[in-house]
Amino acid sequence: MTDVAGATGADKAPAPEPAAERRFSETLHFARRNPKLLIGSGIVLTLLFIGLIGPFFVGDDPNAYVGPQSEPPNGEYWLGTTSFGQDIWAQFVYGLRSTFLIGVFGGGVAFVIGTAIGFVAGYKGGIIDEVLNMITNVVLVLPAMVVLIVAVAYLDARGVFVQGLFIGLTSWPWAARAVRSQTLSLATRDFVDLARLSGRRTWRIITTEVAPNMSSYLVMTFILLFGSAILIAAGLDFIGLGPTNGVSLGLMLESAVAWSALQLQMWWWFIPPGLGITTLVGSLYILNVGLDEVFNPKLREL
Amino acid sequence: MWRYIGRKLAVYLLTFVVAVTINWMIPRFMPGDPVRSMLSRASISDPEALERMNSYYNEVFGLDTPLWQQYLSFWAGLFRGDLGISIMLYPEPVIDIILRSVPYTLAVLLPAIILSWIVGNRFGAFAARSKILDNTILPVGYVLTATPYMWLALLFAWAMGVVLGWFPVSGGYSYSLRPAFSGEFVWDLVMHWFLPFLSMFVVALGGWAIGMRNMIIYELEADYSNYLQALGAPRKLIRRYAFRNAMLPQITGLAVQLGTIIAGALLTEIVFNYPGLGSLILDSLTNRDFFLLQGIFLFVVVGVLIANFIIDIVYVLVDPRTRVQMTGGAA
Numbered sequence: 306m307t308d309v310a311g312a313t314g315a316d317k318a319p320a321p322e323p324a325a326e327r328r329f330s331e332t333l334h335f336a337r338r339n340p341k342l343l344i345g346s347g348i349v350l351t352l353l354f355i356g357l358i359g360p361f362f363v364g365d366d367p368n369a370y371v372g373p374q375s376e377p378p379n380g381e382y383w384l385g386t387t388s389f390g391q392d393i394w395a396q397f398v399y400g401l402r403s404t405f406l407i408g409v410f411g412g413g414v415a416f417v418i419g420t421a422i423g424f425v426a427g428y429k430g431g432i433i434d435e436v437l438n439m440i441t442n443v444v445l446v447l448p449a450m451v452v453l454i455v456a457v458a459y460l461d462a463r464g465v466f467v468q469g470l471f472i473g474l475t476s477w478p479w480a481a482r483a484v485r486s487q488t489l490s491l492a493t494r495d496f497v498d499l500a501r502l503s504g505r506r507t508w509r510i511i512t513t514e515v516a517p518n519m520s521s522y523l524v525m526t527f528i529l530l531f532g533s534a535i536l537i538a539a540g541l542d543f544i545g546l547g548p549t550n551g552v553s554l555g556l557m558l559e560s561a562v563a564w565s566a567l568q569l570q571m572w573w574w575f576i577p578p579g580l581g582i583t584t585l586v587g588s589l590y591i592l593n594v595g596l597d598e599v600f601n602p603k604l605r606e607l
Numbered sequence: 608m609w610r611y612i613g614r615k616l617a618v619y620l621l622t623f624v625v626a627v628t629i630n631w632m633i634p635r636f637m638p639g640d641p642v643r644s645m646l647s648r649a650s651i652s653d654p655e656a657l658e659r660m661n662s663y664y665n666e667v668f669g670l671d672t673p674l675w676q677q678y679l680s681f682w683a684g685l686f687r688g689d690l691g692i693s694i695m696l697y698p699e700p701v702i703d704i705i706l707r708s709v710p711y712t713l714a715v716l717l718p719a720i721i722l723s724w725i726v727g728n729r730f731g732a733f734a735a736r737s738k739i740l741d742n743t744i745l746p747v748g749y750v751l752t753a754t755p756y757m758w759l760a761l762l763f764a765w766a767m768g769v770v771l772g773w774f775p776v777s778g779g780y781s782y783s784l785r786p787a788f789s790g791e792f793v794w795d796l797v798m799h800w801f802l803p804f805l806s807m808f809v810v811a812l813g814g815w816a817i818g819m820r821n822m823i824i825y826e827l828e829a830d831y832s833n834y835l836q837a838l839g840a841p842r843k844l845i846r847r848y849a850f851r852n853a854m855l856p857q858i859t860g861l862a863v864q865l866g867t868i869i870a871g872a873l874l875t876e877i878v879f880n881y882p883g884l885g886s887l888i889l890d891s892l893t894n895r896d897f898f899l900l901q902g903i904f905l906f907v908v909v910g911v912l913i914a915n916f917i918i919d920i921v922y923v924l925v926d927p928r929t930r931v932q933m934t935g936g937a938a
Contacts, residue, residue, distance in 0.1 A: 443622045445863065448911050450870030452629065455904045458892055459633055479863065532753065539755045540874050544889055558757060562878060567765055567776065575765075579758030586753035591746060 335599045342595025348588035356405050359398030367395040367552045378573050385573035397577050400554040407469050411534030414473020416527045423484025424511045428492050445478035457546045465548050472534050480526050487519045521600035528593045532586040539582050554578035615919045619912045626908040630901050631681045691898035701902035712883035716872045719807035727815025732850050735823035751813025756871035760806040760878035774802045779882040803879045822853035862918045
């Protein structure tokens with residue numbers, strides 16, 4: 306009768322596994338049980354799939370005049386047609402693809418700049434930190450969108466990559482700040498001191514000692530930058546500074562407004578692109594909350 | 608305290624210099640010859656006017672003087688309040704055109720920012736740590752922050768303007784009316800103002816609610832909350848303390864978010880064809896009026912800097928710690 310619950314389990318205990326592996330499986334355990342993470346990533350992956358596969362099924366030119374004009378959604382044209390007879394579903398799948406592209410590229414550039422500055426400022430400290438901090442604050446205060454409007458307006462030919470580059474160059478500051486404060490708290494730990502004593506180079510210490518210990522944080526930073534790059538790009542496209550001759554969800558909104566879809570009550574023209582952006586970015590954010598709960602034991606709902 | 612404000616001022620001054628420098632650099636270092644292409648694309652039929660403008664811009668840009676001299680004269684012009692002359696509405700000075708649009712933008716922007724901040728914070732504080740509310744407000748908040756400003760504006764314009772016909776969807780006031788201080792005109796202004804305001808307000812709401820909810824949860828886990836709870840303090844009291852502490856990051860957040868919200872206001876105005884700075888940007892882009900565009904850019908930057916400074920002062924007033932630290936403990 307003195308049988309303790311834990312004692313019976315003791316002889317069936319699994320062989321000790323390496324710490325890293327155990328942590329991984331623990332993370333997976335919580336990841337599989339987190340509805341926010343599952344729903345969010347499910348939607349994002351579905352949209353990604355549509356964006357990747359869809360264009361192969363809808364023909365080469367999404368801006369071609371293929372159908373009857375101003376047709377509401379029906380069996381043949383799933384999302385209807387524009388007032389010029391363009392297939393909105395075709396534009397949507399191509400637009401989704403370029404939306405992912407701009408998110409990865411714009412978010413990627415911002416991520417690289419932001420983390421690089423954050424790491425160096427947080428790890429080096431002193432005068433370097435002061436200078437980098439000053440730069441970060443200046444860029445942070447500048448309204449990114451308005452800078453982008455002025456800069457992009459002077460470009461005659463615009464592509465997705467140029468747009469992404471400009472977006473990346475203006476939207477990194479908060480990431481730099483966040484990474485810097487995380488690095489600050491890690492830089493004074495014993496294992497970093499040991500690494501420093503062993504005489505390794507700064508960037509080696511940052512990449513092998515500091516960065517891996519905040520990897521989950523970095524992933525979440527990238528997801529947020531990805532989402533905000535998409536929103537900024539949509540705004541730029543909407544005022545007519547999108548990629549020339551391209552297709553994107555923002556450009557669809559722009560042409561819908563330019564050709565007064567609103568007054569003509571052609572709701573099928575302006576609802577899908579906006580809904581696409583909102584669903585994608587919204588699921589990214591919710592996915593991010595899910596990730597946060599998985600990685601951060603304090604937030605786990607047990 | 609003065610140290611703190613002085614530091615902030617230094618950053619803002621530097622930002623202003625950077626903004627002006629960007630403004631000066633872009634037309635000069637972008638590929639191609641912007642002045643030439645701007646003039647050739649501007650739709651001006653009168654050859655004499657074109658000739659006059661050509662010599663005017665050559666003089667303004669001072670293209671035959673060395674770069675540093677161009678830069679200094681650019682600053683000199685700025686201090687005289689001279690932002691150049693518009694192409695779109697030649698020969699009206701850029702500054703006059705901008706000043707005419709600013710009241711409309713501010714009328715939409717200020718109430719939307721302040722009200723969404725207050726209401727969003729209330730909602731967020733409410734939602735934190737109450738299961739049902741949290742599970743509804745959190746997803747709704749995230750979806751709202753993910754909504755492009757112009758899309759929600761379009762939805763509202765379509766639903767409440769076109770389908771239901773409650774509100775006008777275009778312009779700042781009816782064209783049949785002359786601007787006057789009559790009841791009819793003011794009512795007309797309000798009706799035109801409402802939808803742009805509402806869509807801005809709703810999009811901005813989500814972010815504040817989420818931020819507040821996260822901060823409250825964080826504060827409720829702090830030692831002082833646990834201590835109060837152990838002492839048997841009522842739940843409401845603990846929450847009030849938590850709320851006051853959670854406010855501080857939200858004030859900082861307001862400063863950080865300002866750029867995004869202003870961008871949202873510009874996009875919203877374009878949807879409603881509201882005669883503020885947003886529509887002006889669109890007009891200047893379609894007419895390739897870069898002087899006007901750059902004037903608006905400087906104007907918005909200055910506005911953001913002033914707003915940031917006001918927020919800093921509010922922060923000092925609200926948080927006694929900044930006052931103490933900055934006067935006493937600063938090394």
